[in-house]
Amino acid sequence: MLPMSPIELFRNDHHACLMFTDLVDEDGQAVQANQFLIVDHGVGAILDPGGNLAFNELFLALSRWFPPQNLSYLLASHADPDIIASLDRWLTSTKAQLVISRIWERFAPHFTKVGKTENRVIGVPDAGGRLPLGRSELLMVPAHFLHSEGNFQFYDPVSRILFTGDLGVSMTSGEEARTAVRDLRPHIPRMEGFHRRYMVSNKVLRLWARMARQLDVKMIVPQHGAPIEGKQAIADFYDWVETLMCGIDLFDDRAYQLPTARIDAVTRKLQPQLRVA
Ligand SMILES: [Fe+2]
Numbered sequence: 001m002l003p004m005s006p007i008e009l010f011r012n013d014h015h016a017c018l019m020f021t022d023l024v025d026e027d028g029q030a031v032q033a034n035q036f037l038i039v040d041h042g043v044g045a046i047l048d049p050g051g052n053l054a055f056n057e058l059f060l061a062l063s064r065w066f067p068p069q070n071l072s073y074l075l076a077s078h079a080d081p082d083i084i085a086s087l088d089r090w091l092t093s094t095k096a097q098l099v100i101s102r103i104w105e106r107f108a109p110h111f112t113k114v115g116k117t118e119n120r121v122i123g124v125p126d127a128g129g130r131l132p133l134g135r136s137e138l139l140m141v142p143a144h145f146l147h148s149e150g151n152f153q154f155y156d157p158v159s160r161i162l163f164t165g166d167l168g169v170s171m172t173s174g175e176e177a178r179t180a181v182r183d184l185r186p187h188i189p190r191m192e193g194f195h196r197r198y199m200v201s202n203k204v205l206r207l208w209a210r211m212a213r214q215l216d217v218k219m220i221v222p223q224h225g226a227p228i229e230g231k232q233a234i235a236d237f238y239d240w241v242e243t244l245m246c247g248i249d250l251f252d253d254r255a256y257q258l259p260t261a262r263i264d265a266v267t268r269k270l271q272p273q274l275r276v277a
């Protein structure tokens, strides 16, 4: 199936934010993922470009909208495979610099051939920063442990979109990811399981919500699933994450028992050990 055209999350004469939702084949093996292009006055950044599954399609789709040689940055919220495994190919095909947490700076070269990352990586310290883009800038907002240890979100002050990486994600198809959620309550079941397991702790969610409320956010746009749009839904999202127990809040001694189940390499399933009384 041919990919659908990207969604224009924002556009004016000098600034645009595009979202690609269906570039990874949905055959059930790889999780749906969104990639983003932000352009200001002819200068572009690509956000969380993804793995090798997305590269060809994204490069092609992107080229229809924007000359890839004018890409200044590859922004990586963290170093997961669905974020940046295609790094080698992006560094080969463009002149863009990789912008990533300083704690991943020396791990990212493992995605590339020798020497590819030389003078091409901007390592961002934990406090984040403001990155110039065209005549505007993007805020690298700290979101450590949400879920990765060195994790940034990207705030675009022109569109007032907060790109939240793996925070706020929902498990959907590429088609469903195209429609923004304006009522949070019915959406929570699609987010809950992921956040309980992938987010590290409620303490960090509370610290993040307190910081995020200081930003003027029109839309929260995650790396998987649908954007969350509108004052009420965003306020409800902050309230929801603040009360969510997750990660180490939920892990106790039961999660750290020596294993007994046998992994069957043929069926690729676990077979519980039968206990004889
Ligand atoms: Fe991730």
Ligand SMILES: [Fe+2]
Binding pocket: 080, 082, 083, 165, 166, 223, 224
């Ligand atoms: Fe992800």
